[in-house]
Amino acid sequence: MGTYIPHTDDEVASMLSFLGLASVDELFEVVPEALRLQRGLELADGAGEPDVLARFDELGENNRARNDRLVCFAGGGAYDHEIPSVTKALAGRSEFVTSYTPYQPEVAQGVLQAVFEFQTMISRLSGLPVANASLYDGASAAVEAVNLGVAASGRQRVWVSAGIHPHWRQMLATCAAGTGHQLSTIDLADGQTAWPEVDGLTGDDVPGVLLVGYPNYLGCLEDVGAARDICDRSGAILVVAADPVAAGVLRSPGEWGADVVVGEGQVFGTTLGFGGPYLGLFACAQAHVRRLPGRLVGETVDADGRRAYVTTLRAREQDIRREKATSNVCTNQTLMAVTAAVQLGWLGTSGIAELGLRCARATKYCRDALLAIDGVTPYVTAPVLREFAVRTPVPAEVVIERLADEGFLAGIALDDGYADGDHGLLVAVTERRTRSEIDGYAAAFAKAVA
Amino acid sequence: MGTYIPHTDDEVASMLSFLGLASVDELFEVVPEALRLQRGLELADGAGEPDVLARFDELGENNRARNDRLVCFAGGGAYDHEIPSVTKALAGRSEFVTSYTPYQPEVAQGVLQAVFEFQTMISRLSGLPVANASLYDGASAAVEAVNLGVAASGRQRVWVSAGIHPHWRQMLATCAAGTGHQLSTIDLADGQTAWPEVDGLTGDDVPGVLLVGYPNYLGCLEDVGAARDICDRSGAILVVAADPVAAGVLRSPGEWGADVVVGEGQVFGTTLGFGGPYLGLFACAQAHVRRLPGRLVGETVDADGRRAYVTTLRAREQDIRREKATSNVCTNQTLMAVTAAVQLGWLGTSGIAELGLRCARATKYCRDALLAIDGVTPYVTAPVLREFAVRTPVPAEVVIERLADEGFLAGIALDDGYADGDHGLLVAVTERRTRSEIDGYAAAFAKAVA
Amino acid sequence: MSPSDQKEAVVQTAAGGKATSAPLLGRDAEPTLFELSHPGRRAWSFRTTGLPETPIEELVPAEHRRSGQLPLAEVSERDLVAHFTRLSHRQFSVDLGAYPLGSCTMKYNPKVCDAVAALPGLAGVHPAAPAPLTQGWLALLVELEEALCEITGMAAATLQPAAGAAGELTGLLLMRAWHDAQGSTRHKVIIPDSAHGTNPASVTLGGYEVVTVPSDERGCVDMASLRTVLDEDVAGIMLTNPNTLGLFEEDIAEIAAAVHEVGGLLYYDGANLNAILGVVRPGDMGFDIVHMNLHKTFATPHGGGGPGAGPVAVSERLVPFLPGPRPSRLEGSGSPVYGWVVPERSIGRMHTWHGNALVLARALAYIQANGGNGLRRIAEIAVLNANWIRQRLTGTYDVPFDRPCMHETVLSARNLKQPHGVRALDVAKRLLEEGFHSPTVYFPLIVDEALMIEPTETESPQTLLALAEALERIAAEASTEAGATMSQAPRPTPVRRVDEARAARTLIPTFDARP
Amino acid sequence: MSPSDQKEAVVQTAAGGKATSAPLLGRDAEPTLFELSHPGRRAWSFRTTGLPETPIEELVPAEHRRSGQLPLAEVSERDLVAHFTRLSHRQFSVDLGAYPLGSCTMKYNPKVCDAVAALPGLAGVHPAAPAPLTQGWLALLVELEEALCEITGMAAATLQPAAGAAGELTGLLLMRAWHDAQGSTRHKVIIPDSAHGTNPASVTLGGYEVVTVPSDERGCVDMASLRTVLDEDVAGIMLTNPNTLGLFEEDIAEIAAAVHEVGGLLYYDGANLNAILGVVRPGDMGFDIVHMNLHKTFATPHGGGGPGAGPVAVSERLVPFLPGPRPSRLEGSGSPVYGWVVPERSIGRMHTWHGNALVLARALAYIQANGGNGLRRIAEIAVLNANWIRQRLTGTYDVPFDRPCMHETVLSARNLKQPHGVRALDVAKRLLEEGFHSPTVYFPLIVDEALMIEPTETESPQTLLALAEALERIAAEASTEAGATMSQAPRPTPVRRVDEARAARTLIPTFDARP
């Protein structure tokens, strides 16, 4: 049996005798007899490390959609971006991996400084002055942003663009059951949010928060200015769900006038990993810093006046504020934040720009190639950056199934109300896709829909 | 182009101007014009990391004999043993990987202590009081041992058992061309060295060194006592080439009376890696410590009396002793020594015994299974531990080729004078081989020789 | 160019090769990546794609194009590596030494689980790939769910919540959905005054009002006061058992009966599950909803603050409300086929995808490595270690509740206040100098000068002894002259005591906000 | 059982969880693994094989069976990890900071090469597998050989030597084989007095006698004295160019002519190849035999002292003598097929297998990443960095040979001797306190108080400046009171100056030899 317990039987015996106990069972005498489990757990006995590894290796073999076997054209919030050896090596250092929340800053400057650098980078990406130390994922960041927006605006009505990832909207709905927020989904027209007229609305109908994607779920670039305009006229808080990978080429949400920016940070060095752990990004304007959810690292000095870092504005947090806290988040995704800091350090000023540009180039090339196929038509015409949707003559599920046999993960079938009766496929093309991969994909695609 | 150079063009320019130079070419003016390369190197331009990785991944795909695809029954000095995650993680720490020889002990206690612990473990394994910090591989350790033996005995004649790995014997011969040692190969009789009579030999014929394997290349357990006896009677130095993986179950060479023990340390946590880098093990009796080749770490104290480690007896070494050095080795295989220290720490007292026992069990099971096959006969009858040879009705090369198609690396074809006209296959069975693997192997084997 | 000009040229940029911030060599501050940045440097490289180099103008409409560059650090790969390697040397971790941080279960994280999480067949899978292409992952998740249900004694579980707090909110939303389904609207959720801060915070997010019940002199829920607050308006109660004092709520059966009596549900905060693995199961205690912290009980590494995973298991009657879609073994003969199923009355999603999948994989690997037998052993030794420390330190430190504890023990440093005003904080900082991470301090709130010590089962008796001796030395010091200087601790660390007040007063949340 | 008995029971064993030996927390010594050992503990686990559990008696004859157990450390995985992690924190490395260790070329080691060396398709291949099953490896080795030949200007190379010194011996044996083939027996090999110690040591192992030629005032081989020792008994000469003073041997063509004149061969010690990549090639200088240190020039990590790789390239006439078997591209049409070929007059094997294969793979990856253009740039910047440091420190330190240097520069600390007797050793130790690894000291032997500084191309101008400023501070200190205390350095390190004399006097080579 594999075990990670150091104690030998003699040691256990001598510790028990120190406690005046005759057996380990006596340690649990406080547990009412009637409640105790009268049998062993019905789980297999412990296995050695090699056996365990072998089992999981086999599980992996049963996943056909691994990106070392199927060339990945799927996106929808999870992308197959380059992860250099240096990011894996540094973010994998055991000091980062096996430590916890920096409660003792004197021995946690490593994580604290890395997070401080992460916050700085996310602040620059979003164009807003403050970013937190991470949230669970994009969806949970959106939920927190809506909570902040409602508290800040004092209004429960939330206008959520249909261009927001459907899973995010589902999670918003789940959480609204608790908070009582009123969510209104605002439909898209040709890939962009068709915001309703706000003037003249009264009472409950006046939105307190607007949530828009940039680019949105269909990959389209939204007119964030229009949303900003509504917020100016209604006093609503503008939350932009931005794809951070585009930050090197697109105007920053801050520049567009966002009050809060959220995003999915998986694109910065975190593996696809079947959806997690990922990285919830959260940045906001100075005005909202005391409503910021999650941890925040700040710079200060130590007793000798040396520069030092520490988690700060703790008075917002649940362990101090309890039921009045801005959020309940405690454990977050710090390791992914450190990973993103390394990855963004690796990218740097020129790399982040190059990354966005390369995604856009590959996407255009791929989109043109697919639209050249008989029966494949644009899903919408709004401008896209690194992801796009097409209408397919056969169900998207069938396209995906057929292309898997050709060595491609074709994309994501549009559902959740997008497909409007029609067949829609969402295709993402990252900087990792080569011309020959895309040509091969288009050829297989043509066969699949012929 | 991938580059690891930080300098920007402006920086280069300002550094040049600081030196009063107009161009980088001027840095090389000391190089006679006529000698300078008048063209660029005829090598492809630099490639980015992902392209480089992709190329090597493809090279790997062209190696059919990878142990994640072919179940490994090959040995002959390189074995497919368990390498736990913990060994990879710890020996892979960049402090161990990217440092060099501990010339500044104050900032190299990590490597120094790890090597000190390694030396202690190898000393215990060999049954001798001193072990060095590693040599290149088993063969080079054997060469150094013979050099030591000749110097210690003052006699050039070296009796080398034919049970020593043929490649080692070839390297001994290569180096003897320089040292002038006279090597005599002593044949095997049914798997064990048939030492000639030593009494009555005179002058040049009297051996100064005996070199015997334990177990030997055919996997057989030699009567080391017989060799010891010859040494006692002739004053020769006894060098035992021991398989360290067997140390948990076999009498130690030191107990057998070895003066020097050498071995191949790959078995302790180092990957097959197509033969390198491996780990040359070297241990000797106290009497020979001043003739020890390579580095030696010793315990001492620092200025505050704190326990500390440092490389010692440096006066033997080439950087001080120059042409009178005991050896020319400088860079050795320290990282593999650290790896072995971790692996032996992981194995511990019970693990090293279990390892030998499991190898022996699997070997017996496999040998019995093969010998049950028509036409497959024992190569020799001497007792074996974790490796054995069989005679095959078809050439061993053919067996290997056929079993590769069935998913097995069948073993090593005996040549270099072993096969004595017949077909011989050397088979190694480590603790990693399961019953179903061995059964499958035997079944495929039967088909292959039918 | 003179040396001084030279200096000009480069002085803006810090020296990436200078290592005085590595504690091995010195105590300097490590420059930020931005200070190591030099215009024009780079580390990145991408695949050669062979794609046309379409200009940005043809790709992004003018109004969407960013005007200037997005400034990030510009460093060489060498400086990037040196920077983060030095930072790692400024960071304590479980791999360096004991981390008895109460309530956090900082046990050893087996390296084999890292290898599992790095397998290309698991790490390289896109979460939106259809079920037929991800059978391995689905099988893994179903196996984990089943194991967790067996361990907790529940009927089914969701693996979506990304951490404990997310699990709590999930549980409260399940509570709400359940009561709605019963057609009853309730407003209150009861929590003990010893509860972890995430509990009340989650209650608020669940749309409930917190009702706090005090602990009695035994450190357990005060039954009397509980009964006074129990009524039809109570949706449920949140408990952790053993509670945050490390004490087992012996009246749990009675509590369960009383709460169920008024139609309320029992929520189990599983942060302390390590104490009872294989010994007693929340389901058997009467709990309806259970969250687990896989990053505690099941040894998935804490990552400097995350990621974690907080699966929620429920009793039969709550299964239809679980978040969806759920990984499920589909009926049918032959080798099992897996797919996604949405419970008919699901509260909806609680994660963008399927939860922190690679953390879930690590936890299953850990469960398989230990096995049913090994898991119980974990609880036994964790409790043994905690009681040994408690016993050993009784008398040296105040023991607010003098009863056998479970996997952790809460002591108090209030006895050290005289003569030199030594506080729990000082003990925590001073302990760093002894080579141990500090316990959790000032929690639970109901204990004054609390020191919450959780050794976990992976620390040896020798480590426990050394920890106890260190705490004894500190207590002894407190009464001597040394006690007066304890506020100086820690001394050997790369930074000394950090000015938290200043950080909050003049907020510097980014490098750009520096004065 | 009383606390004190308790202590008895465990005190023999050190506390694996105590981290005061990690410089982050303290300055204690780290216990050895043997002191952390406790009877009965274990970390190992093997595959479940399902094989019969045959007793040892049936497997190993009595006379071969070991009597007692083989005692090793018995530790938990947790303690094993903590021990080696703490040791790593007590170790300086390139990844932590600049390492200007002259002659060792401690440049940054790209992480991508680690990934290459870890590929299952390379790392998992048995070296005895026949050629048809290892085509990828053979192709890799052939490509590397070709690249190295292009870089050095030679005809063919062997990849077998495991390090530079092994390459030297290989080269000398090639020399011997060549002369034998010419039917001439020669006894002498010439080396300059500035040569690295491995050169004379290898000469002896090659069966030759060392003849040393002095350096002239320029720091180069003294032509006059060379001519006096050149005769028909000279088998060859070993040179490194640039030499160990970091100076280019400008008379190399003349030297080559003179040596060839008497029928001798020229051996190139490639330790300093980094300086001339793509600029000038040993082959074009007239060398017949060239060894390379891949762990220097081609950035394969030094591993705390190894592994390295020391391929030897030769000119056309020596090809038939190369060690074998050699990986070769076999003639034939279509996609290339690779196999092993033994040169007809091969001197034989110089490695058990094919050399340090995974090191060779790393080097090829590095060559491909940099490319032909990148390799020349490496030489340019390496030389630029060294000259900048040299120029900057001229006047502060003695410059024994006042000429432009190549990739490294040798300064002397003799000017610091007065008034406080500060020596090169003190400078080296004091520099550690400034956050840099020390240069090579007291080598080459012909320079008194030598400080041999090789910055390499991967250190930035900012790092160079900081290094220069540190060395300037130290020089300034030497003349002040601080100079008197410099023998105290290093101060912040986990151990202070180590007593080397004592280590040699009372040898403790193993834990078991401790008094």
Ligand SMILES: Cc1ncc(COP(=O)(O)O)c(C=O)c1O
């Ligand atoms: C008792 C208790 N409940 C809940 C939590 C919250 O868990 P998490 O940090 O995973 O959100 C914690 C962990 O900090 C805890 O200790």
Ligand SMILES: Cc1ncc(COP(=O)(O)O)c(C=O)c1O
């Ligand atoms: C000039 C010179 N020659 C030869 C060598 C020997 O190389 P290696 O250490 O790889 O055996 C070295 C390295 O130390 C060296 O610096």
